[in-house]
Amino acid sequence: MKQDIRNREDIRLLMERFYDKLLADESISYLFTDVAKINLDEHFPVLVDFWDSILFQADTYQKNAMKPHVDLHQQSPLQAHHFKTWLGYFIATVNELFEGEKAELARQRATSIATVMQIKVIEMKNKL
Numbered sequence: 001m002k003q004d005i006r007n008r009e010d011i012r013l014l015m016e017r018f019y020d021k022l023l024a025d026e027s028i029s030y031l032f033t034d035v036a037k038i039n040l041d042e043h044f045p046v047l048v049d050f051w052d053s054i055l056f057q058a059d060t061y062q063k064n065a066m067k068p069h070v071d072l073h074q075q076s077p078l079q080a081h082h083f084k085t086w087l088g089y090f091i092a093t094v095n096e097l098f099e100g101e102k103a104e105l106a107r108q109r110a111t112s113i114a115t116v117m118q119i120k121v122i123e124m125k126n127k128l
């Protein structure tokens, strides 16, 4: 039986496995590697802070997660299929590694944030 997400180490594992999938898929990886040119050593701790705050109310992430995505969209359009792919890999990775209350919360929050992000980043901007 799988365990639930318990701490920052578990979140780190989740993020590493999730990014293995994202970065192996050329339909989305270019946004990370060619457009945003992320440095994974800097990016992972921010993602761990973000999910630690969501799952364990750690208060470690105090920035606005929407902003980098709005900026990204301006450099290279984010499309509905990108959000679908992102969420598909996120949920698949959670399911591969964990089960329990926090795993369910992670799936729910990822789904709702991705939905809001897609509306803000794509649909609102297209109406401006």
Ligand code: HEM
Pocket (backbone or CB within 6 Å): 028, 031, 032, 036, 038, 046, 047, 050, 063, 064, 065, 068, 069, 072, 078, 082, 083, 086, 109, 110, 113, 114, 117
């Ligand atoms: C189309 C889907 C998505 C793509 C292509 C994407 C891509 C990226 C990229 C390239 C960055 C780095 C930006 C930079 O530092 O310049 C980033 C940052 C981040 N993403 Fe996403 N993202 C997506 C969806 C999401 C969703 C749905 C969430 C949350 C549930 C999320 C959470 C984050 C967080 C927390 C950061 C760090 C923000 C910061 O530096 O404060 N992303 N994303």
